[in-house]
Amino acid sequence: MDDSAAKLYLASATELISLIKDKKITVSQVIESIINRIEKINPKTDAWVHLNNHQSLQKATELDEKIKNGIDIGPLYGVPIGIKDIFNTQDFPTEMGSPLWKGFTPGNDARVVYYLRMANAIIVGKTETAEFAVHALGKSKNPYDPTRSPGTSSSGSAIAVSTCMVPLALGTQTAGSIIRPASFCGVYGFKPTFGLIPRTGMLKTTDPLDQVGYFARTPQDLELLFDIVRVKGRDYPLSEAALNDENRQTVKHRPWKIKFVKSSVWNKAEEYARSSLESFIQQLSQQKDFDVEEFVLPQEFDIAHHMHKIIYTKSLSYYFKNELQNRSLVSDIFYEFAAQAKEISTKQFDDAIEYQNAIANKIDKAFEGFDVIISLSTASHAPLRNEKEIDDPSLIWTMCRIPTINMPIVKTHAGLPMGIQTVARRYNDKLLLSFVNMLRSRNLISDGPNPKLEL
Numbered sequence: 001m002d003d004s005a006a007k008l009y010l011a012s013a014t015e016l017i018s019l020i021k022d023k024k025i026t027v028s029q030v031i032e033s034i035i036n037r038i039e040k041i042n043p044k045t046d047a048w049v050h051l052n053n054h055q056s057l058q059k060a061t062e063l064d065e066k067i068k069n070g071i072d073i074g075p076l077y078g079v080p081i082g083i084k085d086i087f088n089t090q091d092f093p094t095e096m097g098s099p100l101w102k103g104f105t106p107g108n109d110a111r112v113v114y115y116l117r118m119a120n121a122i123i124v125g126k127t128e129t130a131e132f133a134v135h136a137l138g139k140s141k142n143p144y145d146p147t148r149s150p151g152t153s154s155s156g157s158a159i160a161v162s163t164c165m166v167p168l169a170l171g172t173q174t175a176g177s178i179i180r181p182a183s184f185c186g187v188y189g190f191k192p193t194f195g196l197i198p199r200t201g202m203l204k205t206t207d208p209l210d211q212v213g214y215f216a217r218t219p220q221d222l223e224l225l226f227d228i229v230r231v232k233g234r235d236y237p238l239s240e241a242a243l244n245d246e247n248r249q250t251v252k253h254r255p256w257k258i259k260f261v262k263s264s265v266w267n268k269a270e271e272y273a274r275s276s277l278e279s280f281i282q283q284l285s286q287q288k289d290f291d292v293e294e295f296v297l298p299q300e301f302d303i304a305h306h307m308h309k310i311i312y313t314k315s316l317s318y319y320f321k322n323e324l325q326n327r328s329l330v331s332d333i334f335y336e337f338a339a340q341a342k343e344i345s346t347k348q349f350d351d352a353i354e355y356q357n358a359i360a361n362k363i364d365k366a367f368e369g370f371d372v373i374i375s376l377s378t379a380s381h382a383p384l385r386n387e388k389e390i391d392d393p394s395l396i397w398t399m400c401r402i403p404t405i406n407m408p409i410v411k412t413h414a415g416l417p418m419g420i421q422t423v424a425r426r427y428n429d430k431l432l433l434s435f436v437n438m439l440r441s442r443n444l445i446s447d448g449p450n451p452k453l454e455l
Helices: 014-020 028-046 053-066 113-117 155-162 179-185 219-229 235-243 271-285 299-319 334-341 347-367 396-399 429-441
Strands: 047-050 080-084 122-127 166-174 186-191 213-214 256-262 290-294 372-376 403-409 418-424
Touching: 014 113, 014 219, 028 047, 028 053, 028 080, 028 122, 028 396, 047 155, 047 219, 053 122, 053 271, 113 122, 113 219, 122 186, 122 256, 155 179, 155 213, 179 403, 213 219, 219 372, 219 429, 235 429, 256 271, 271 372, 271 418, 290 429, 299 334, 299 347, 299 396, 299 403, 334 418, 347 396, 418 429
Parallel strands: 080 122, 080 166, 256 290, 256 372
Antiparallel strands: 047 122, 166 213, 186 213, 186 403, 372 418, 403 418
């Protein structure tokens, strides 16, 4: 393999597809480059828990043969993808970060994984997750500083994309588990509107909050994957109507209406985080077709973190009651977090669900007056592994079920990445994606980490 082919791991998914379609490279060359990259980088990051190089190469050979015979292998053309190890996969174990499920093989694919296979993606392997996708840090390491947190739950996927081991990887978010690792590892992270990516065949932790998303190094790749993995068709009338409504998904000839939100976490955030966001807002304000103003969330949003904790802990204690009985195989942090549910009554849980519905409806109505919100992704860069993280600014948007994207546009004084996020109205995912792509086209934001990042 020549030097240019050896470095195909540096390419985005969109670039790889273009090169494969034009027959300038083969799928096998892509997979060989990815395997070599993983063999070099993964021992230093522990981003992967399961790999099958032989299977990946075999699938690449099959796709190359189809191309040779004139068979369309779109829309993903053999692009390599990582899968967070809480999604069922028929050809890999699904262990969910827990020794209790060591070696478990479900024998089927989660629906979103099935969608990827039908689009001819190559599933390279399973990425590391926190225990049951909750709080306990696993083995994976932040590629910028191994002494710091990579972001817990979806860390393996964020690391794999950040270090160019794959251009795309699936993750999930119940609080901030896509936006946080994307911010800490310097990549784009996209959590679409609640329910747009199916959850069938994946670990359930908190039914009202669990949401599927993914990581990429470019906004174009975020857009590429969206229509492949989302639900569509007449069985989903609300989302189909909204996503195909041109008035909702485009700005046309008027200025973008952008709101700057501090949220209740603002005063806890580090000074460099606040100043970075304010500087970015100032930069946006200088664009002639941007109308930028601060938006103060109504007071009831101040208790969103408290209500989220009620829903989260009560759900964990219910879904994991069997696992929690085996105290020796459950981490202290998971056990103690779930144990807090004993103090929560059924009425308190029901009230928290009603609260979630109320604020989701309130923010949906507010969005009738503007297009997107800009806010902090995290309150700091990655903390040390033994430090307590500041509350996630993204948690409130998870509660509201709206789409959100981490943009990796800040490099802090410590040389660490940190993101700023943008959110849109429920089901205005295409509008949000077009906004981020537009910012990139104007060089107001850039692609993910330096692809030459070596560890």
